[in-house]
Every structure is written in C-alpha cells, then in structure tokens.
Amino acid sequence: MTDTANSLEKGSGQPDWIKPIPRTPEPVLRVYNSMTKSKDVFVPMNGRLIKWYNCGPTVYDASHLGHARNYVTQDIIRRILTDYFGYDIHFVMNVTDIDDKIIQRARHLYLVKRLRDQSNSLDDSLIADVKRAFASYLQSKLVGSLSPEDVPRRGEENAVWVELFQKAKSDPAWTEAGTERDEKFSMHITSLNTTFNALEVATEDLSSGRTGKDRAEALIDSSSDILGPYLDSQFKAEVKDHSIFRSLAAYWEGEFMADMNRLKVAPPDALTRVTEYVPEIVTFVEKIIQRGYAVYFDTTAFDGAKREWSHFYAKLMPWNKGDKELLEEGEGALTSGKGKRSAVDFALWKASKPGEPAWPSPWGEGRPGWHIECSVMATELLGDNMDIHSGGIDLAFPHHDNEIAQSEAFHDCRQWVNYFLHTGHLHIEGLKMSKSLKNFITIREALNLYTARQLRLAFLGHLWNAKMDFRGSAIAETKAIEATFDNFFTVVKALINEANVSEKKLEFRHHYNAPERELTEALHQTQHALREALCDSFNTPEALARLNSLVSLTNVYLGRGRSNVNIDVVKKVAAWVTKMLRVFGLGEGPLPLNGIGWGTVSSSQETDGPIDREAMLTPYISVLSRFRDDVRRLAISQAPAKEILSLSDRLRDQDLVPLGVALDDQEDGRALVKLVDPVTLVRAREEKNAALAEKAAKKAAQAEADKAKKLAKLERGKLDPLDMFKPPHEPEGTYGIWDENGLPLTDAQGVEIPKSRRKKLTKLWDEQKKLHADYLAWTKAQSTEP
Known part of the structure; x- marks a missing residue:
C-alpha cells in the first residue's frame, strides 16, 4: 500500500503532504452605532434589505454648509451600502413643514408685508411704531447681554446707542465680550444699527416733505428684523390662514431640494411631510395615552414600566437629561411647560394658541409636538422597527432620545432602531457656524465658491461621525486631490x-x-x-x-x-x-465608452437628438484645414522654420483649446492628444495668460522703477564733487577752508575739521565723484547718439 493510501486510510481525509493554502479573510462591515457607542457588526433584519429613516430639514430658511455636510455624508454612506456592498435600501426622509420656528418666521414675514402694503406714505405714526419696535427689541434682545456700564440711563439713550454702534465697528474685543454673553450679540447690534440709521433718514425725510410710499417702504424694509417680533407681539392672533405657514415651508422645501440636486444627493425613496400625517399622529398619541405614558410623555412612567425588559429614557445621551437649555430648545419657543410631571417630560401634542395653525384632536384644537412626527412617519412607512436612523449629532438629544422613548412605548418593544448614525458637526475656520460671527455660508453661496464635487471630496476626507473644520487650506488640498484624479x-x-x-505591430513578445x-x-x-x-x-x-x-x-x-x-x-x-x-457619488453624467473618468458631459457636447456628424466634425476640420493652408504658404515661400513652429504653437495654444483638445508635447517628439472640457482648457489658458500678464506688468513696473531710480541717481550726479561742500550746496558759514578737491579743512571759525568727521566727508565725496563720473559718461553718450 502506498504512503498516500496509508494516509487516507488513517482517516485524515486527504494526503498529509497536502496543506491548506493560507487565506485572507473577507473583512466584516462594522458601523459606529451611537446607541452602543461602539463599532457594531452590521446585519440588517431582513436579508439584504435595509430600512432607513433619515431626519430631514425643518424648512424655514436657506440651507447652509452644515446641512450640506450632513446630507451629502449620509448620501455617501447610502451609496456605499448600495453600490459597493450591494444592499437594497428603502430610504425614507421627512420634511418638518410645521413647527415653532416656521410659525414665528411666517407670522413675522406676513405681518411686516401687511404693514408695508398698508403704508401709503411716511408719517409720524409709522416712525413711532418703528421706534417702539426698536425699544422693545433693545430690551428683549440686547440689554441683557450688555455690560452694566454700557446700559444707557433714561434720557441718554440715543447718544449712547450711537456710541455703542461705533464701538461695535471699531472695537473687536468689545464685540467679542458681548458675543460670549450671547452668541447672537453681533447680529442684534447689526439689526439695531440698521434700524437706528433708517429712523434718522426717515425723520429727515419727514421734515423735508419726502413722504411718498417709497420712503415708507424703505423704512419698513430696513427695520424688518426689528418690526417682525414687535408686530407679532401685537397682532399674531390675527394670523389665521394656514396657507401663510404652508407657503413659507413649501418655498424653503423647494429651495432645499434644489440645493440637494445641485450637490448630487440622491432623492429619498419616500418623502414625508408632517402636515400630511396629522391624523396618523393623533392616532399614535392616543395609543401612547392608552398605555399610560401621556399627554406630556411621562419619562418617569416609561422608565418604571414592568416588561420582560426594562425601558430606559435617553439611551443615546443619558448625561444630557438634566440639561435645561437642550430640553427647552427641544420643546420649542412657543411651548409652555404646564402639565409636566418632570422637567424631562416632553410634548406629544400642543394646544394651539391664537396665531398658530390647528388641527382637531380628542384634546382640542392643536398641533403635533416636534418629536412625535418622526416616530409616526417612520412607523407608517417602515413598520415597528428599522435598521438605520440617521441625522446630525445635534439631534441626538433630546429629539432622537424622545423618538426612541415614544416609539418603544407605542410599539411596546425593547428596541425600535438597531443602528443610529449621527454625522458630526461642521465648523468654519475653527468656529461654530453663526450669522452673528459672519461665517454663515448657505449652500448656494458655497456652490458659488466650490463645485459640488469639491465639497463632496472635502466631506469624504473626514470621518463621517467626527467634527469637521472647514478651512481654506483644506479646500485647497481637496482641489489638489481633484486635479490629481x-x-x-x-x-x-x-x-x-x-x-x-x-497601427498594430506584430510583436513576438509579451x-x-x-x-x-x-x-x-x-x-x-x-x-x-x-x-x-x-x-x-x-x-x-x-x-x-x-x-x-x-x-x-x-x-x-x-x-x-x-x-x-x-x-x-x-x-x-x-x-x-x-x-x-x-x-462615492463623484460621477457626473454617463461614462464614455472606455468607462474612465468623472463622466462630465460638457454643455458644448450635449445633444438631445441623433449626432449630426457634419456639425460635430466641421469645427475640427476647419482648424486643421487652416493650419494646412498656412503651412503650405510658408513652405512655398521658403519661410524660416521658426515661423512654422509658431503656427504649431498657435494650433496648440489657441485654435484647439475652444474645441476641448489639449496637445501635450512629449520627449519622443509626438504630442499626446487629450480631450478635456473646453471650459476647463479656456479657463486654464486665461489663468496662464493672466499670470504671464501679471509677470510682464511687474517686470515693466520694475523697469520703470529702475529707470526712475537711475534718473534720480543721474540727477544727483550733476553736482561736481568740487562744489558739493561749498555754498550754495552747503549753508553759508559752514566751512572756512577747502582743499584742491573741495573737501573742507576747517569750519567757519577756522577750527580744523576732526579726523573722524573728515573721514565721513571724504566717503561722501568719493560717492559723489562716482555719481558725477557716471553722469558725465551718460551725457556724452546722449550727445553722440544719432
């Protein structure tokens, strides 16, 4: 029996001389989960289907760079999961189209516009209203953040405000101190200063008889930030039309979606709006009440509920349960705290006050709380659980913690979400983005400075759940990476x-x-x-x-x-x-046939119909035909070779650039033909020409400066050194006796010039002698020129 047979007979299953080949194991996907504070192995609940709910925007103003970081980053993760790992995703995103901020902003805008429409002329009454609004804004927004010595005494207000507005412009330390007391300090100062100046102009207009509607509108427009809160405090109960709130939200929702499209963010599979789900929200709240956890969600009852498991409020950030500021912010500016059993309890349904939209419910006319909306819409579309819930880290507490509690109470489950993905904050040059700090950048403004690809590359360069500092130096590095690819x-x-x-050459080698x-x-x-x-x-x-x-x-x-x-x-x-x-979402348009590149389709190359071969080729053929004609002409006239080379340079640098053709000269003498977006080539040529022009201008300026310097030097050289220490070039009575070269020997009193002083005078004399010699040589050269 052979050795192999013996080996197999012993039950080894294979010859002992066969050993397994070492294998590299397949990496396992792990995802940082805010719920567990660790990187967990990612396993969806339903095979390869991922159920994902993403907190969308509250639409009351322009979206900013922080929103871009959040939604682009989640888009990147979504694409990686689908296009790289091959998962199927049902991606749901909400739009909050009714909440305290939307209500206040809509009312302010509506009431200011109503005042504008009703003001047919500038008069004492309008000026008095603006002054009252100014005083009210001062008291509510600014006085509390001023140091005691800056608060004006009665009767001195106007003079003090002028002084403070000037200080805000000239004393950064003073403004910074105010900002430390209130981060919106600078913004309040700016709004007040604008209104103060507008009031002075309006008062002058009124005294001069300039009282037309345009003057009234100018005062109102300049004071709108101040007038909004004041008019709201007076007339908010008169705002009853729901469309006032809906139209504002619809406008900013459209702007947000347009921004996302510009950033190449894939749209959600389902988009939900709070106002469309109010009946479902009412039903949801009713069930939570039936379970004994509401009307204000009772966090104490939730924590004490007896089940096979234990509920726990604030799973994501339990350390924030005592943060009064975060809790108040989560409830909203228009919410009262009446009916709470505990400071951390939160509203599921809010009774609507005059001037607020309202829907019917068993508890009276009201509107949904901020947190309940996401629980309801996620449940309606994804059921009683989901794989991923995402949003910015600022939403973790109290918003997401409240969502978890009310949803687990409703579904009577231990765990509603398996993976919470929170994107990190975005700062600008090391500082939190803020309008008051003047570093608030809207998405539209950012896209005027950078391309969508550059922004996405910048976000890709940072861990998705880490804080990102958006700096000019970082975006420069991003552009360098883009240029490399x-x-x-x-x-x-x-x-x-x-x-x-x-031509393919037959070669007998690999x-x-x-x-x-x-x-x-x-x-x-x-x-x-x-x-x-x-x-x-x-x-x-x-x-x-x-x-x-x-x-x-x-x-x-x-x-x-x-x-x-x-x-x-x-x-x-x-x-x-x-x-x-x-x-990663960096492709732009269909790929070329070779399957390589960004896939950008130049506007000059886009076409809606079949390709017109004649129209496409004619510009290229015309350039080559003209080049051939010029080469033939020079060859027939036996022109110097440099003129033909000049034609070649013109073809490369001028004629082919607008056609998107770049000729890259190589060491072997054959140019490499590159097809590039014409806009990119033209821009590069313009930048190169601008740099050359700047260099030439600097050179010309330097030459002019050198010429002026030379003329000044020649002007100084007119003076003969024999006369430089004698009157009138030196004051009468400075020196008494001079040697044969005109150097002083004594002062006016006959005292011999000290040796050290004579040494300095001799040095000056030698310098002047050289200058004079240069001047004489220059004049001689000028006289001999034809």
Whole structure:
C-alpha cells in the first residue's frame, strides 16, 4: 500500500503532504452605532434589505454648509451600502413643514408685508411704531447681554446707542465680550444699527416733505428684523390662514431640494411631510395615552414600566437629561411647560394658541409636538422597527432620545432602531457656524465658491461621525486631490485613444513584465485595503488616500514612456478607480465608452437628438484645414522654420483649446492628444495668460522703477564733487577752508575739521565723484547718439 493510501486510510481525509493554502479573510462591515457607542457588526433584519429613516430639514430658511455636510455624508454612506456592498435600501426622509420656528418666521414675514402694503406714505405714526419696535427689541434682545456700564440711563439713550454702534465697528474685543454673553450679540447690534440709521433718514425725510410710499417702504424694509417680533407681539392672533405657514415651508422645501440636486444627493425613496400625517399622529398619541405614558410623555412612567425588559429614557445621551437649555430648545419657543410631571417630560401634542395653525384632536384644537412626527412617519412607512436612523449629532438629544422613548412605548418593544448614525458637526475656520460671527455660508453661496464635487471630496476626507473644520487650506488640498484624479483620467484616456488609432505591430513578445506585475499587485492590494477601510465604519479618508496612492503609483509607471506602457493594465486600474469614485457619488453624467473618468458631459457636447456628424466634425476640420493652408504658404515661400513652429504653437495654444483638445508635447517628439472640457482648457489658458500678464506688468513696473531710480541717481550726479561742500550746496558759514578737491579743512571759525568727521566727508565725496563720473559718461553718450 502506498504512503498516500496509508494516509487516507488513517482517516485524515486527504494526503498529509497536502496543506491548506493560507487565506485572507473577507473583512466584516462594522458601523459606529451611537446607541452602543461602539463599532457594531452590521446585519440588517431582513436579508439584504435595509430600512432607513433619515431626519430631514425643518424648512424655514436657506440651507447652509452644515446641512450640506450632513446630507451629502449620509448620501455617501447610502451609496456605499448600495453600490459597493450591494444592499437594497428603502430610504425614507421627512420634511418638518410645521413647527415653532416656521410659525414665528411666517407670522413675522406676513405681518411686516401687511404693514408695508398698508403704508401709503411716511408719517409720524409709522416712525413711532418703528421706534417702539426698536425699544422693545433693545430690551428683549440686547440689554441683557450688555455690560452694566454700557446700559444707557433714561434720557441718554440715543447718544449712547450711537456710541455703542461705533464701538461695535471699531472695537473687536468689545464685540467679542458681548458675543460670549450671547452668541447672537453681533447680529442684534447689526439689526439695531440698521434700524437706528433708517429712523434718522426717515425723520429727515419727514421734515423735508419726502413722504411718498417709497420712503415708507424703505423704512419698513430696513427695520424688518426689528418690526417682525414687535408686530407679532401685537397682532399674531390675527394670523389665521394656514396657507401663510404652508407657503413659507413649501418655498424653503423647494429651495432645499434644489440645493440637494445641485450637490448630487440622491432623492429619498419616500418623502414625508408632517402636515400630511396629522391624523396618523393623533392616532399614535392616543395609543401612547392608552398605555399610560401621556399627554406630556411621562419619562418617569416609561422608565418604571414592568416588561420582560426594562425601558430606559435617553439611551443615546443619558448625561444630557438634566440639561435645561437642550430640553427647552427641544420643546420649542412657543411651548409652555404646564402639565409636566418632570422637567424631562416632553410634548406629544400642543394646544394651539391664537396665531398658530390647528388641527382637531380628542384634546382640542392643536398641533403635533416636534418629536412625535418622526416616530409616526417612520412607523407608517417602515413598520415597528428599522435598521438605520440617521441625522446630525445635534439631534441626538433630546429629539432622537424622545423618538426612541415614544416609539418603544407605542410599539411596546425593547428596541425600535438597531443602528443610529449621527454625522458630526461642521465648523468654519475653527468656529461654530453663526450669522452673528459672519461665517454663515448657505449652500448656494458655497456652490458659488466650490463645485459640488469639491465639497463632496472635502466631506469624504473626514470621518463621517467626527467634527469637521472647514478651512481654506483644506479646500485647497481637496482641489489638489481633484486635479490629481482629473489629470490621471485625461492622460489615460489620451493613451487609450492613441492606442485605438495607432497601427498594430506584430510583436513576438509579451508585455507583462515586472513593472506590470507590480502595478497589478498594487491594484489588488488597494482593492483589499479599500474594502477594509469601508468595512471599518465607512472610513472614507483612508479609502480616498488608498485611491490617491494607487493613482500616484500608476503615474510613476506611465513615466516610463508610452512605448513601454501596457495600456491594458493601466486601463484596468483607471476603470476601477473610476468605479470607486462613482460609488462615492463623484460621477457626473454617463461614462464614455472606455468607462474612465468623472463622466462630465460638457454643455458644448450635449445633444438631445441623433449626432449630426457634419456639425460635430466641421469645427475640427476647419482648424486643421487652416493650419494646412498656412503651412503650405510658408513652405512655398521658403519661410524660416521658426515661423512654422509658431503656427504649431498657435494650433496648440489657441485654435484647439475652444474645441476641448489639449496637445501635450512629449520627449519622443509626438504630442499626446487629450480631450478635456473646453471650459476647463479656456479657463486654464486665461489663468496662464493672466499670470504671464501679471509677470510682464511687474517686470515693466520694475523697469520703470529702475529707470526712475537711475534718473534720480543721474540727477544727483550733476553736482561736481568740487562744489558739493561749498555754498550754495552747503549753508553759508559752514566751512572756512577747502582743499584742491573741495573737501573742507576747517569750519567757519577756522577750527580744523576732526579726523573722524573728515573721514565721513571724504566717503561722501568719493560717492559723489562716482555719481558725477557716471553722469558725465551718460551725457556724452546722449550727445553722440544719432
């Protein structure tokens, strides 16, 4: 019997000389879960289906860069889960279209507009109203944040306010001290100053007889920030039309969705609005009451409920249960605390006061509390549990903690959400974004400074759940990363296009040597490392760094010269890099046939119908035909070679640029043809020309300065050194005797000039002698010029 047979007979199952090949295990996806404060293995409840609820915007104002960071980051995670890990996602997002902020903002705008429409002329009554609004705003918004010495005494108000407004402009330390007492201090000062100035103008207009409707409107428009709260305190009960609140929310919802579209954020699978779910909210609250936890949600009863498990209020941030400021903010500015058993109890339903929208309920006319809306809409669309609930970290307490409590009370379950994903705060240059700090950047403003791709790249460069500091230096680095990928795609596509049109030469050798094997191995290692990074709670900074490193290695390989490049290996790398960048949402439009690049379609290349071959080719053919005509003309006239080279430069730098063709001169004498967005090429040419013009201007300015300096020097050289220490060039009576060169020997009193003083005078004389010699040489040269 053979050794192999003996081995098998012993029950080993395989010959003992066969050993398992070491295997690299597949990384497991782990996600940082705010609920557990750890990276948990991600396992959906229903196979590959992920049920995901995302807290959407409260629509009462323009969305800002912090919103962009939140929603773009969640879009990145969503794309990674679907496009990379292959999950199916039911993504639900709400829009809060009724809450305290919307109600107040809508009423303010409506009442100011009503006053504007009713004011047909500027009069004492209108000015008095604005003054009362000014005084009210001062008392409620500013006086409390002033230091005692800055608060004016009765009768001195106007003079003191003028002084304080000037101090706000000239004394940053004073403004900073006020901001420490109230972060909106600077904003209040600005609003008051604007109104104060408008009142002075209006008073002057009234005394001069300028009382037209336009003067009244100018005062109201300049004082709108001040008038809104004042008019609201007087007339809010008169605002009864629901459409006033809905129209404001609808407008800002439209603006938000437009901003998300500009940022390339995929729309939700389902979008819900609070006002559309009020009947369901009433039913939901009724059941919570039946279970003994409301009308104000009773957190004490919830914690003490006896079940197979124990309920626990504030699972996400239990340490914040005693934070009065957060609790008050969570309830909203228009909510009273009557009926609470505990300070941490919260409203499920709010009785509507005059000037607030109202819906019928068993408890009277009212409206939903802020927290209940998400519980209801998530339940309606996703059922009694979900895999992921997401939102900004600022929503964790009390909003999400309240959601958890009321939902687990309603469903009588131990756990409503498996994974809470909270995106980190965004700061600007190290500071919390705030209108009062003048670092408040709307999404629209940000997109005027940066592209959607650059913003997404900037967000990808930070861990999704960490605080991000948005700095100018960081965005500069982001642009450099974008340029690296952009240049890489341009070069690779150019090489592929060249390979496709070049003549195939039969070569009896393979083209897969050590450099090709090394690059292929680098691709495989990067693919594994990137998977590990994404499995590590979507570590996009590491993933992006790996892609960047692979591109750098490929660029080194391309540096060997195109005759030594295996384009198939490069194409495979570029196609995978493209795929991964598109997973992150960085693709823009359909990919070209070679499957490489961002996929941006230039507006000049877009077409709605079939391609018109003649229209497409004519611009290129016309440029080449003109170039041929000019070359023939120069050749026939036997012009110098430099004139033909000049034509070549014009073709490269002028004629082909608007067509999106870049010719990259190579060492082997053959240009690499790159197809680039014409806008990008034209912009690059303009920037280059601007830089050259600036350099030339600096050179001309320097030449002019040098010329002026030279003329000044020549002007000084007119003076003969023999006369420089004699009157009138020196005051009469300064010196008494001079030597043959005009150097002083004594002062006016006949005292010999000290040796140290004579040494200094001699040095000055020598300098003047040289200047005079240069002047004489220059005048002689001028006289001999034809």
